[in-house]
């Protein structure tokens with residue numbers, strides 16, 4: 001983690017808000033919630049937050065480039081023009097965003113330049129449809 005002290009303090013402020021949203025640790029009939037019930041609720045909130053913030057952040061990346069290298073043959077390719085919906089199943093839920101697809105005339109395939117930027121090497125996510133292999137991002141096309 002690379003959060004600054006100020007960022008951590010602000011996140012801590014959010015926990016007070018979440019506590020108010022969730023309420024106290026007692027069922028409506030007065031029975032105290034078990035640790036497991038409390039944990040499940042907190043995990044649900046955490047997952048919702050993570051997916052929502054991740055979705056905003058991934059959507060605002062500026063990955064539109066004039067040209068991008070084909071992950072198959074390395075040829076320089078241009079964007080198709082219209083953004084396509086991307087959906088990624090993360091550990092914390094589904095995340096969706098719009099992104100520009102590129103087409104390789106040599107390989108007759110479409111790809112997203114960001115495919116090589118999603119969790120490189122982590123192997124924790126299923127790949128979005130239409131992509132898969134790591135691109136040659138940041139390098140000069142072959």
Ligand SMILES: [Zn+2]
Pocket residue numbers: 070071072073074075104105106107108
């Ligand atoms: Zn190609």
